[in-house]
Amino acid sequence: MDSAIEDGLADKLPVSLVSSRVTMEDITALGERLEIQTARLKEYLFSGTAKKAPEFNATKLAELCGRSRDQMLRLLDRGLEPGLSDGIKGKADGGSERNRRFTLSEARAWVKATRKPGRPPGLPGATITVANFKGGVSKTVTAMSTAQALSLKGYDVLCIDYDPQGSMSALFGLTPGFIPESETVLPLMMHATSEIARDTLQESIQATYWDGIDLVPASHAIAQGEFYLPLRQLEANNRGEEFKFWDVLNKALDAGIREQYDYIIIDTPPALSYMNMTTIWAADALLLPLPPEGIDFVSSAQFWTMLSELSTGLALGQKDFAWVAAVPSKVNHQRMYTKEILKWMQGSYGDMLTQTEIPDTAAVGMEGAKYSTVYDVERYAGSAKTLSRARDAYDKLVDEIDFMTRRKVWQIPATEQE
Ligand SMILES: Nc1ncnc2c1ncn2[C@@H]1O[C@H](COP(=O)(O)OP(=O)(O)OP(=O)(O)O)[C@@H](O)[C@H]1O
Ligand SMILES: [Mg+2]
Known part of the structure; x- marks a missing residue:
């Protein structure tokens, strides 16, 4: 670079960037500053009041x-x-x-x-993992709205936040920075030498502002799981011990939690990681939100290929699902190519594409910025039609999810469906 330009830039840049390197202490301080800012922002958004369920x-x-x-x-x-x-x-x-x-x-x-009874007595609840390794496709909003709509159908639901960003926990009105790591999914991943290590999840379940939905919240600390799972696997292999890193959540849910709830909904981070493999292995069904946009559609192909390569490559063993569905999310028919891409999606996903499209709507976008979903709002600031259209779409999606689950997870014959 021209040294005159460099000199000019040096005058404008903060001293810290020019004269020193960024240390881990700087990054720690930055993280702490942002945590405080987030807490302040939340206080501002909620005006100091906890989240309230609608009437x-x-x-x-x-x-x-x-x-x-x-x-x-x-x-x-x-x-x-x-x-x-x-x-x-x-x-x-x-x-x-x-x-x-x-x-x-x-x-x-x-x-x-x-209502007619849902889950047949004696059968475990259904676990649905909401996944897509692409970011921002509406995983968290879909997971939360699905949980709320299911609870409004009379079901008892457990939400598990598996994303270190803690967006789902934030939707429940919690501040991810303030959640102790022992009250998340992290204990399941930890090395036996850790104080918080355990193979049960019961202790991390908390009630929420929403009657009928319990939550296992997340904080950034759960990202450590990505280091511990492969380490534990390596150590177990070296010692000739039986350990399956991908089975830790499955086993924890099997220990009484599946019987306790009708539905377990897992929100995942945008990755195909060791931890995410545990959510896929614990699932009866997979739901993949997929906006009909070129790049998202292409990356969804990679998701399935990588998932199958990973499970074969790591020799994880047999796994199947009662159902797998892609849901067109954030659909905007005003955009160029939306119709065409939806047709391609239909062509490649076939029966696995849900009938319902979730529109790209101000009712979610705006409320999303305020940490709410369409089911949280009693009185919407925008047009009532916008809100009811968006709510109808989520209601229909959840009818489809419930239909597939009754039929394929709980094996209720079509004649007995509502
Ligand atoms: N149907 C929708 N219409 C308009 N905006 C939406 C809709 N669904 C989600 N959004 C917005 O899109 C953004 C991303 O949504 P969300 O956080 O659910 O995606 P995500 O896939 O969970 O992202 P990440 O990969 O970061 O976890 C948010 O700002 C949310 O408010
Ligand atoms: Mg998310």
Whole structure:
């Protein structure tokens, strides 16, 4: 570089960049500064209040229970079973019959009482891993919205955040920087010499603001798992001991957790890593969000090839899935080539492509910036039509997911499906 230009640049650049190298201490300090900033940003976004689940009126409750509003009102007056709320709040203070309100847990109690039973008794819940090694394709929003929609169908759901970015934990209103590593999935990956190592996950499960969804949260610390899993494998191989790094989550879920929940939804980071292999090995089904854009479509081909090469190359053994589905996500029909790419996706994925497309919508984008999904909003700042279109799309996607799961995981015959 011309030395005059270099001199000019040196005047403009911060002294630290010109005169010293970036040490690990600098990076640590940067990380700490950003953690504090994130916490401040969250405080600003939530105005200091914790996340709150939405409430429901009688019309919305009727929809959730698959009844007309009139049928629902009759049921409410009759009181289907003792203990179910009639939604009339504050009668003594003049609360009106017409303004019935139900909390999320009251609404879910009604759904459970009026819907057909879901998971057949005695069968384990279904584990769905949401994956794609491409970033920003809507994995986290899809995983969270799916969990919420399933809980609104009366199911009990466990979400597992496997991403060191902790975006799903943030959607639950947690600050990933403040979560102790012993309360994440990390203990499953750790070396036996570590204090936090264990092969169970029960201790990391916490309740959330959303009735019917529990969470195993994540923090950046879980990234350490990427070092420990291969190390443990190597040591076990050298000692001739039996250890399968890819089976650690599967075994932890088998230890009672699958029976405890109807659905287990795992959000993964954009990678095909050692840790991600554990989520794939624990899954009954895989869901791959896939925006119909050239580069995303091409990289999805690599995802499947790499997955099969990895499992063969590492000799991980046999693994199959009850179902695998790609869901067109962030679909924008105004964009050039969207229709064409959707056709290609249809051609290559065939039956594995969901019927439902998730639109690229301001209802998610905007709420996403505020750490919310379409199910979190009671009153949307934009047009009501935008929100209801987006919600309909997620509802339909989850109907498909539930249909495939009832049929192929729980083997419920089509005639008994709702
Ligand atoms: N249907 C949608 N319409 C508009 N924006 C969306 C939609 N789904 C997700 N987004 C936005 O796209 C961005 C990426 O979404 P998300 O975090 O779910 O992707 P991801 O695949 O989990 O990303 P990462 O690979 O970083 O984990 C977010 O800003 C989110 O708000
Ligand atoms: Mg994500």
